[in-house]
Amino acid sequence: MPEILEVEEARHLIETRALDRTIATVDAPDAWYLKRGLTGDVIGRVLSGRRFTAARRRGKLLLLDTDPGSDARPAGDAQGPTLGLHLGMTGRVLVDGTAAGEPLLYASNRENPAWHRFTIQFRDGGRLILRDPRRLGAVELDPDEDRLGVDAFTVNAARLRAAIGNRRTAIKAALMNQAAIAGLGNLLVDEILWRAGIDPARSAAALDRTEQGRLARTISTTLRVLGRRGGSHTGDLMPARHPGGFCPRDGAPLRRDTVGGRTTYWCPVHQR
DNA sequence: GATGACCTGTGA
DNA sequence: TCACAGGTCATC
Numbered sequence: 575m576p577e578i579l580e581v582e583e584a585r586h587l588i589e590t591r592a593l594d595r596t597i598a599t600v601d602a603p604d605a606w607y608l609k610r611g612l613t614g615d616v617i618g619r620v621l622s623g624r625r626f627t628a629a630r631r632r633g634k635l636l637l638l639d640t641d642p643g644s645d646a647r648p649a650g651d652a653q654g655p656t657l658g659l660h661l662g663m664t665g666r667v668l669v670d671g672t673a674a675g676e677p678l679l680y681a682s683n684r685e686n687p688a689w690h691r692f693t694i695q696f697r698d699g700g701r702l703i704l705r706d707p708r709r710l711g712a713v714e715l716d717p718d719e720d721r722l723g724v725d726a727f728t729v730n731a732a733r734l735r736a737a738i739g740n741r742r743t744a745i746k747a748a749l750m751n752q753a754a755i756a757g758l759g760n761l762l763v764d765e766i767l768w769r770a771g772i773d774p775a776r777s778a779a780a781l782d783r784t785e786q787g788r789l790a791r792t793i794s795t796t797l798r799v800l801g802r803r804g805g806s807h808t809g810d811l812m813p814a815r816h817p818g819g820f821c822p823r824d825g826a827p828l829r830r831d832t833v834g835g836r837t838t839y840w841c842p843v844h845q846r
Numbered sequence: 847g848a849t850g851a852c853c854t855g856t857g858a
Numbered sequence: 859t860c861a862c863a864g865g866t867c868a869t870c
Contacts, residue, residue, distance in 0.1 A: 664853095664855080742847080760864065853864105
């Protein structure tokens with residue numbers, strides 16, 4: 575389940591393995607996967623001959639900058655377009671056959687070429703693949719980065735207050751709103767609110783200053799701790815996050831509700 | 847602001 | 859056989 579931590583792993587993989595390699599061809603067999611009118615022909619023409627110069631990330635959106643390319647193109651372009659990659663729910667990036675964080679898994683037979691929604695073939699023979707069984711990811715060109723709010727890794731108390739301080743919606747829904755704070759998904763938000771001791775259904779605007787500060791620190795700490803552990807699924811709440819589960823902190827039966835349209839596990843004893 | 851559709855693999 | 863998972867977007 576790619577949330578900000580998994581996307582960051584993918585970004586790092588691309589940064590260390592896929593920059594400065596000339597693109598030969600692009601294989602985009604799934605037209606539905608290309609957004610905003612983009613076609614396989616266009617993306618192939620636009621990217622061939624260029625190299626990725628930087629791998630950036632804003633929230634869950636991967637941003638790959640390109641160089642001007644060497645072929646006949648309008649002179650004076652300082653750089654080429656930016657490729658935007660969304661991993662959706664099941665998307666993973668592979669560079670030369672390896673995926674971020676899972677060096678051995680893809681050596682198994684859990685590989686299906688039909689899941690390769692987008693492939694970049696480099697002239698050196700290697701390739702970057704976006705593998706996505708459920709097709710909820712996306713590829714676009716020059717995405718609008720400003721549709722996303724402040725990146726969750728940079729949240730502090732002041733930014734949190736500015737982003738969601740006066741929203742009337744449930745705090746969980748506010749934290750998952752990518753236009754407010756970019757990067758947090760269902761699992762991370764449940765873990766964060768559980769750690770911070772905040773009821774996910776409370777109005778975001780109802781949090782006082784103390785709670786805002788605690789929540790901001792918890793977001794920061796949780797991202798760093800779970801990032802070191804290996805991803806969104808390594809949270810302390812995760813093993814108990816199933817029907818009949820008990821709170822790992824105080825042993826109370828967890829509640830399972832729908833908040834912000836998503837399945838939510840939380841502890842009615844210490845989350846208030 | 848809230849809800850459902852999109853899509854398909856997984857597990858009960 | 860079917861509910862469920864979940865990021866995002868259109869629509870209510």
